[in-house]
Amino acid sequence: xxxxxxxxxxxxxxxxxxxxxxxxxxxxxxxxxxxxxxxxxxxxxxxxxxxxxxxxxxxxxxxxxxxxxxxxxxxxxxxxxxxxxxxxxxxxxxx
Numbered sequence: 001x002x003x004x005x006x007x008x009x010x011x012x013x014x015x016x017x018x019x020x021x022x023x024x025x026x027x028x029x030x031x032x033x034x035x036x037x038x039x040x041x042x043x044x045x046x047x048x049x050x051x052x053x054x055x056x057x058x059x060x061x062x063x064x065x066x067x068x069x070x071x072x073x074x075x076x077x078x079x080x081x082x083x084x085x086x087x088x089x090x091x092x093x094x095x
Contacts, residue, residue: 017094029083029086031079031082031083031086032083034079035076035079035080035083038072038075038076038079039076041072042069042072042073042076045065045068045069045072046069048061048065049061049062049065049066052065
């Protein structure tokens with residue numbers, strides 16, 4: 001096969017795959033959904049701690065809230081590893 005024709009054919013195939021990927025709605029995996037939920041929990045705790053600081057009550061809650069944030073951050077790191085592995089598997093399947 002002519003190398004130029006092969007290149008053109010490969011470009012068309014890649015373009016077709018890109019259109020399919022763009023047309024399909026991106027659905028989040030359970031790990032991605034959980035990641036978003038845990039990230040929102042961290043945001044809530046940071047906001048709570050900021051409010052308590054403004055009210056002069058931070059010392060009462062700070063250790064507990066910072067511990068909860070640390071736990072959830074560790075969870076995010078584990079979920080991130082799972083999501084990366086899922087995405088690698090999807091990309092490997094598309095090649």
